[in-house]
Amino acid sequence: MSRIFPVAAVLLAGSALIVLTKPGAAAERAVLAPAAATTEPVTGHRETATFAGGCFWGVEGVFSHVKGVVSATSGYAGGDASTADYESVSTGTTGHAESVRVVFDPTQVNYADLLRIYFSVVADPTLLNRQGPDRGTQYRSALFPASPAQEKVARAYIAQLSAAHVYARPIVTRIEGNLRFFPAEAHHQDFMARNPTYPYIVMNDRPKVEALKRLFPTSWKA
Known part of the structure; x- marks a missing residue:
């Protein structure tokens, strides 16, 4: 499943690839x-929750900057172990959603x-699939609660x-009961932190992290 992003033009200058894009065109608008x-x-002092909200790179990137979050792991939720891999999930037929499992300290952030x-800031809950x-x-936008509470x-x-x-539109975020979570391949972990200038990250995910810092300053951690 390739990461696509709006491209106004691609210029080759020697060995350099220069991508010109419309700033913020692919980023969803943050709503407080x-x-x-x-x-x-x-x-x-330890609790776990799983969130699906589009590409797991950005979901992980946002939650990793939330004070009280111990870890954020990209992976797959909603399907079976036999199809919990990037190529299978990319077909859209496995039941899996790209997801992030968040371990957090509820005494700091509940x-x-x-x-x-x-x-x-993570997902637009009005967009279907x-x-x-x-x-x-x-x-898809989905929540995988880890407990009845x-x-x-x-x-x-x-x-x-x-x-x-x-x-402005109805919320379509699903609450799903399949709690099995399968970590994604190693190269997907901490992708945003390791690739801050990757075009998809710049266009779609960095604005979400910036919105987190702007809208939730007391919850922000570097």
């Missing part, structure tokens, strides 16, 4: 969602806080956002 009215009780960040320039069920918070928050008409 309200704080969640329902939260889950804090029962420890699940409701992560949901607010997700709905504000697509995000930015990417199309297919593998790019998380599911309760997620359903309540989506209802809250819908009632408040935060978005």
Whole structure:
């Protein structure tokens, strides 16, 4: 599954490849969602949650900059182990979504806080089976709650956002029950941090990280 991005022109200058693009054309507009009215009780210092919101490079890139997040791992969720690989998932027929498993300290950032960040800057929850320039069920907006408490918070928050008409179109984010998560191949991990000037990252993912820093300054970590 190739990463595509809007290109106005491609110029070859000697051995250099210069890509001219429309700034921000492929980045979804950030919307500051309200704080969640329902939260889950804090029962420890480690919790896990899985989010799908388009290309996992950007989802991981955003959550890795959230204070209280211990780790963010790109991978696949929603399908079987036999098809949990990049080439298979790219067909859009495996049931998997490109996802990110987030391990976090709920005494610093709770699940409701992560949901607010997700709905504000990670994904456009009104887009069905697509995000930015990417199309297919593998790019769907979906939540994989790790517990009944998380599911309760997620359903309540989506209802809250819908009632408040935060978005111009209906929310289509799915809440899914298949909790199996399979880490992606090594070269996909920390892709944004390792490839900050990659054109797809510049066009589609860096604006999301910048929006996180702008809209959630107290939650930002370098």
